[in-house]
Amino acid sequence: MPDPTPPNGFWAQATANPGRPVLTTPDAETWSAGRLHAAANKMVHGLRRAGLKKGDVFAVVLPNGVEFFTAYLAASQAGLYLVPVNHHLVAPEIAWIVADSGAKALIAHERFAEQARAAADEAGLPTTHRYAVGDIDTFRPYAGLLDGQPDSAPQDRTLGWVMNYTSGTTGRPRGIRRPLQNKLPEEAYLGGFLGIFGIKPFDGNVHLVCSPLYHTAVLQFAGAALNIGHPVVLMDKWTPEEMLRAIDTYRCTHTHMVPTQFHRLLALPQQVKDRYDVTSMRHAIHGAAPCPDHVKRAMIDWWGTCVEEYYAASEGGGTFATAEEWLKKPGTVGKAWPISELAVFDDDGNRLPAGRLGTVYMQMRTGGFAYHKDEGKTEKNRIGDFFTVGDLGVLDEDGCLFLRDRKIDMIISGGVNIYPAEIESALLTHPAVADAAAFGIPHDEWGEEVKAVVEVAEGHAADDALAADILAHCGTHLAGYKRPRSVDFIETMPRDPNGKLYKRRLRDPYWEGRTRTL
Secondary structure, eight states, X not given: OOOSSOOSSHHHHHHHOTTSEEEEOTTOOEEEHHHHHHHHHHHHHHHHXXXXXXXXXXXXXXXXXXXXXXXXXXXXXXXXXXXXXOTTSOHHHHHHHHHHHTOSOEEEEGGGHHXXXXXXXXXXXXXXXXXXXXXXXXXXXXXXXXXXXXXSOOSSOBOOEEOOBOOOSSSSOOBEEOOOOOOOHHHHOGGGGGGGGXXXXXXXXXXXXXXXXXSHHHHHXXXXXXXXXXXXXXXXXXXXXXXXXXXXXXXXXEEEEOHHHHHHHXXXXXXHHXXXXXXXXXXXXXXXXXXXXXXXXXXXXXXXXXXXXXXXXXXXXXXXXXXXXXXXXXXXXXXXXXXXXXXXXXXXXXXXXXXXXXXEEEEETTXXXXXXXXXXXXXXXXXXXXXXXXXXXXXXXXXXXXXXXXGGGOEEETTEEEOHXXXXXXXXXXXXXXXXXXXXXXXXXXEEEEEEEEEXXXXXXXXXXXXXXXXXXXXXXSOGGGSOSEEEEESSOOBOTTSOBOHHHHHGGGGTTOOOOO
């Protein structure tokens, strides 16, 4: 039986039990704690030899794999900032992040060779500080960063951070930079985060990574699991049946999910669902996007009360709701974490009482942050020690938060506020709708009218008859002023693999030459 009180942090655990399996890669290779520990130590020595010092930054453009975890562990014990880059970005977008962050080295996978090389060139990164997993022109082999380096623990170990870049819903994305704390990694106990969700060290837990590690929450959950002794199973390209197979095969107990994944799991034929045993799952924690009530109820009916929800931001803060709490108050995203505080303010900065709709603000008691090189944005989004990412919501008398939408996505038609999430939830109840988005488009009299864009489910034709049927369906589920006035079809909704919808890509063409007042 594992020690019920293991030492804090991956490094101490790896020293105590180097043969323990800790990581299963997407191609089913198993890595021991000692092997992963040695790779992380070698990377620290390699980066230091390349000239990186405490407080410096390096970036990665990598798929889910052992190299990502090696980089995470190296940064965490060398006082470096790791910048995970969304590998779906194009070269100029990657170049902006590399240059803006001040990254002194870039590690990229050959799968993303074209955009990585062009980005490194545009950012002016020396070829001596580019490393490729596989083959990328002008990049040095990744192995060269580690080969010949000692696998011993580096000197002057000190806690580093992940520096995530915001998604950039308005303007350029900005890095979220936290001050270094001059602590040993073990003192920070990076796995303590999972205690918020009732997840205990060791305890037979196995964590499944089913979304890209460049996403803030995905890496935070996975890194925390590793630091409290949970073996981690990596998926690379997510499919609903492959996720069920992984849960069944590895007896996974917790994971981080998004509502889009729920919707696609539920769409599987019943005989496929019945093929796999998911009863090992204890915590299927979802966030990152609104979850329609009917989708969540269906998942609870299938997977049971392991389906839990949180609300947070890359900047920090957060809420949590168990399945039982959600069933008592459908639609809530829960109460504040013990290390966080919530408040709702109006546009004049006045704190609102329970039951009043306003902008949701959060406060983290564990430390602050700043947007890298953007003091204006840092101050603009604050009221005292509270910060906001622009979401609208209501707190009830018990402190439970109910979200409406992001302020930027709210539709104002004829002076009435309309919340797209409610419309999208109604659209998703139509059997021919695989995915949906609602947003405002210009209307000369009302200011905006509601437009629906739909990704059609397999077996249905995207034609005028279906559009009319979807509009009629909305007529029975939504008040008149909320109903879409028209439906357009799209082959694939522009979401990243974490479920985040790039709504601006859908909305902006309709506003070309016009100005939104919101």
